[in-house]
Amino acid sequence: MKEVNKNILRAASVITKSLLTLYKVAQEGKHSVVAQEVGVLNGALALLGNANFRNNLSRRFVMKRELNQKFSHLCIEKVPMTQFLFGDDVSRSVKQIEESAKLKSTITAKET
Incomplete structure (x- = not known):
């Protein structure tokens, strides 16, 4: 492609x-x-x-x-394409996803 x-x-x-x-x-x-x-x-x-x-x-x-499942939303139509397939600053997007995942695991209750 x-x-x-x-x-x-x-x-x-x-x-x-x-x-x-x-x-x-x-x-x-x-x-x-x-x-x-x-x-x-x-x-x-x-x-x-x-x-x-x-x-x-x-x-x-x-x-x-x-891709790792937590990064799959980078593939949706709403993520802008520039001259690069996933936008200009993929590393920043990945860092934001990782930070959100950490925050989520901190806030949500752990299953027992």
């Missing part, structure tokens, strides 16, 4: 470069066809972005089975 993401990102880069060029041409004059194509390519770029996001969610889901 990581290789699929690379291809999606490469395609998105090519489309973005073409879009920037076409946008400049459309702004220079009366090129309504070019402006329409910019709109179409923007839609394709949005679809590639969504495919990349969904593919990354699938990668997280697969990895979730391999």
Whole structure:
């Protein structure tokens, strides 16, 4: 799946470069066809972005089975993805989870 993401990102880069060029041409004059194509390519770029996001969610889901159970919530959709699959500061997130687990075990009553 990581290789699929690379291809999606490469395609998105090519489309973005073409879009920037076409946008400049459309702004220079009366090129309504070019402006329409910019709109179409923007839609394709949005679809590639969504495919990349969904593919990354699938990668997280697969990895979730391999993670320690207490860290599994890092794999949910609400955890932001940046250029890194689990966000910019995974170590901070892990520390927060560990601190929360310690606090929970301190506060909750022990089973007898």
